[in-house]
Amino acid sequence: MTSIDANSAQGERDDAPVFQATPNEHKARSVEQVLKLGFLAVTLLLLIPAAGILAVLVIKGAPGLSWEFLTTKPTDNGAAGGISTALVGTVWMTGVALLFSLPLGVTAAIYLSEYARDNWLTRTINIAIVNLAGVPSIVHALFGIGAFVYFLEFGKSVLAAGCTLAVMTLPVVIVSTRESLQAVPRAFRDACWNMGATRWQTIWRIVLPNSGSGILTGLILVVCRAVGETAPIMFTGAVFFRQFYPNGVFDKSMALSYHLFSVSTHVKGVPEHIPYTVALTLILVVLSMNAVAIYFRMKLRGRKKW
């Protein structure tokens, strides 16, 4: 019965090969092809601006970029000269930020990955991390003013700006370190515990050495973030114009990102190429850091055998 029904339903396709596609399937395939190209086009629409920005910065900024530009002090409120004091100030602030956020973030990540159970405390910590990452940068600046500049009496200084950046970049360190710690297989830990090692010995000798590149990636991401941020430092330690290098962590300093902001908005009579050149410097620092991070990730993925 059923076989006769099936035959009559197929009608004229009786002699067609069993696996031939129906018109419906053909249509679905072509719809898929069109959509696939459409999605690719939209994705590229997102990436073209990135390429365009880089191109504009290189074309307009590269002629002004020279060793001399990087190593001479700015003059005339930044409308002339180089950017050396801003560059050095950024290095100071980023260094201070790393000094605080890296140890704190790594310990937090160790706690979350190695010790934390699934309880209310862990959930609260996770929510706090997500929120800390989501707090607007200007709110971090307000916190920095209240906590570091006035309450801890650091004043407007490299230290206060670095601490503000450290709080802001803490979630970055925690998330990237936690990921790399969790990528270390459970069997490594089990083997170590079975030898009678304490939890800390296991972490120190086995887990951390096996996740070094993840921590390094976190470090690089912190640098990228800290170098690029303007709002958190503009009220906590970065100054508009200054011809001196910071003289210790309690001194104020120029910073590259804030310098870029001021030469492109406030300062009068800036030659057209200077904002582009400063922007190009900034983005070259950030992108080369990112490139190192990507390289580490790829190398790690290629090498990992577990």
Place this chain on the structure above:
Amino acid sequence: MQKTPSRMPAPRPTLASDRSQAWADALDKRDRAWGLDLAARLLVLLGGVSAILFIGAIFLFITTEGLEFMVNTMDLKALLFGTRWEPTVEPPEYGALPLIMGTVWITAVAMIIGVPLAFAAAVYVGEFARGRQREWLKIGIEVLAAIPSVVWGVIGLYVIKPLIEQTFGVPIGLNIFNAGIILGLMAAPIIATIAEDALKAVPESYREAAESLGATRWQVIWKVVLPHARPGLSAAVLLGVGRAFGETIAVLMASGHRLMIPGDVMDSAATLTATIAAELGEAAVGSDHYQVLFVLGLLLFLITFSVNLIADRIVRGRKAAQ
């Protein structure tokens, strides 16, 4: 002393000095290791709790800086619905509605531009692209995410501004549209990354089941993957909103910073974040103006906090359901 661990020397019931000697012997290497373990446990617990402490501290410090104003002079209704923000004229007016509306307009334009781009990129990278092409696209998205906000501001100021002025024939190219484009492009990589994670979280077996029924890739995506990933996708949009909403320097540079309620995408506007950044340097420390800026900061903090909490709820609710 009754329950002496086996690794200690047998206790001799003698002098106090003798007993301390026994304890010193007992603190052999293994005991030190366990002591160290305990210390490390406490230390990392402290590190873990630090994130909570910082969130609490942010709330606390911002509140205390603005507390006097909040308690004494602030009229919440006037602050939220007042239409004039004139902190420097006498008597000063602190009506934040223009700033709130500016923020809403710019965030909305940013989402209209950013979300479709981000979702398309997430679907293409997550479901269609393979191998090397996929890696390159991901790197491209990361590059977009890595561009610092002050550089975006420069782009808005020097590149997008003349483009808008020429294309639309408007007098001022620093407006909601300009800031919206920039914020859309800034938020898109974040939305795309989270959305791609959400797509990745859909179990492979679902896709295989649909494919074995003869579905094409697109049918699998449209009928199986996207519906299943919907909570994750909405969380992605929420976090994108949070990002666009909290952006400061780029908006300050590209929005034109005009302290009036905007009526059109080609109007200049000011946002809450940009206003704080623009005026904090000029306000005398401790003055009403200074404090009201902290109150705006508190408002920003509370809004982003709830947005993040809701996004977290959505993702978590879905994980619990699985």
